[in-house]
Amino acid sequence: MAMQDKKASADQQLVSLAEAAEQFGVSVKTIRRRIADGTVHGYRVGRLIRVDLNELQQQLLVEIPSLK
Numbered sequence: 001m002a003m004q005d006k007k008a009s010a011d012q013q014l015v016s017l018a019e020a021a022e023q024f025g026v027s028v029k030t031i032r033r034r035i036a037d038g039t040v041h042g043y044r045v046g047r048l049i050r051v052d053l054n055e056l057q058q059q060l061l062v063e064i065p066s067l068k
Contacts, residue, residue, distance in 0.1 A: 014043055014050035023053065024060060034060070 021028045031051060035042035040059050043050045 011054065013053045014045070015053055017049055017051060020051050020053060020056055024056060026060075031056075 015023075017028045017031045021031050031040075034040045034056075035049070035051070040051055040055050043052070
């Protein structure tokens with residue numbers, strides 16, 4: 001099981017809330033709300049909170065169906 005944890009952590013790209021908010025064009029408060037409601041996971045590194053950019057992309061970006 002330790003091997004799976006190492007592989008999963010290698011795929012993560014942890015960034016600060018400010019960096020994530022800037023990348024997705026939302027506010028830091030929005031990222032904090034998504035962590036609080038369980039949509040995305042927050043990771044504490046010392047006193048800092050980090051989020052995984054890959055997880056944010058999967059959870060926050062939702063395709064809008066077209067009307068055809």
